[in-house]
Amino acid sequence: MKKGEKRRSELLGIAYKMFLAQGYENTSVDEIIKAAGIAKGTFYYYFNSKEQMLEEVIEGMIAEEAEAAKRVLGSQLSVPQKILGIIAAVRPAQDEQHIKEVLNRPENVLMHKKIGEHLFNVIVPLLSRAVEEGVQCGLFDCDHIPERVRMLLVLSSELFDKADFTAADADVFIDVMEKLLGAAPGTMGLIHTILQ
Numbered sequence: 001m002k003k004g005e006k007r008r009s010e011l012l013g014i015a016y017k018m019f020l021a022q023g024y025e026n027t028s029v030d031e032i033i034k035a036a037g038i039a040k041g042t043f044y045y046y047f048n049s050k051e052q053m054l055e056e057v058i059e060g061m062i063a064e065e066a067e068a069a070k071r072v073l074g075s076q077l078s079v080p081q082k083i084l085g086i087i088a089a090v091r092p093a094q095d096e097q098h099i100k101e102v103l104n105r106p107e108n109v110l111m112h113k114k115i116g117e118h119l120f121n122v123i124v125p126l127l128s129r130a131v132e133e134g135v136q137c138g139l140f141d142c143d144h145i146p147e148r149v150r151m152l153l154v155l156s157s158e159l160f161d162k163a164d165f166t167a168a169d170a171d172v173f174i175d176v177m178e179k180l181l182g183a184a185p186g187t188m189g190l191i192h193t194i195l196q
Contacts, residue, residue, distance in 0.1 A: 008046045011036055015050075016057045023107030024054055058115050065090040066122045073126055079134040080188055086126050087156075088194055090119060116157065124149050131181060141182030148180050 014036050018027045029050050033043050047053045072085035104112065127149045134140035142148055159165050159173055174191050178184070 004046075007042075011038075011043070011046055012053065012057055012060060015053050016061075019054065019057065019108075019111060023105060024050075024111040025107050054111060054114065058111070058118050061115070062090075062118045062122050065119075066126070069123065069126050073129060079130055079137065079139050080190055082130045082133070083127060083188070084190055084194055086123065086130060090123055091194070120150070120153060123153065127153075134181065134183070139183060139187060142180070152177055152180060 011032070015027070015032050018032060018035060027050070029040070029043060032050070032053075033040055036043075047056075066089075068089035069086040072082055072089055075082065075085070077085060124146055128146045131140055131142070131145045131149060135142065135145070155173065155176065159169055170192060174188050175185070177188050177191070178186075181188075
């Protein structure tokens with residue numbers, strides 16, 4: 001990594017931590033500059049704006065998650081396991097749960113929205129490929145796969161993002177998922193493992 005790329009990466013890391021700790025809207029360019037120990041001109045050499053920095057922070061987070069999801073997709077797991085693995089790859093790890101909590105704060109609404117949009121753009125094609133594999137092997141019977149995947153993601157984010165769902169909510173979601181994908185009852189039951 002070249003010196004300029006390394007410095008840019010360091011600035012993104014500082015901004016990422018600050019955005020999570022105090023909210024995107026509550027973090028100023030001046031605060032980022034102070035934390036990084038650089039001049040304002042140096043900041044603007046690397047970034048046009050704080051908004052550009054936010055976009056790049058989000059893209060970096062999602063790129064790492066997408067790589068993990070692609071490895072799952074290319075594995076020898078069963079189709080339900082691949083779907084579960086892809087979903088798990090884009091969820092914060094146990095030691096990153098504070099990130100999810102911070103993103104759900106009112107002051108991080110913009111960051112949460114942007115992450116959701118970028119994540120959908122990455123995850124819909126990956127999950128669609130897993131569902132297509134399920135159709136090819138006779139596990140699922142459906143068409144309009146990307147549209148069905150989007151619907152499932154919207155439902156799951158609304159239901160599970162705040163972690164205040166019940167066991168009955170999870171059962172109904174799995175039932176809806178199986179019906180939407182044309183799967184036999186019980187096919188996606190292992191989704192319970194990710195909801196615990």
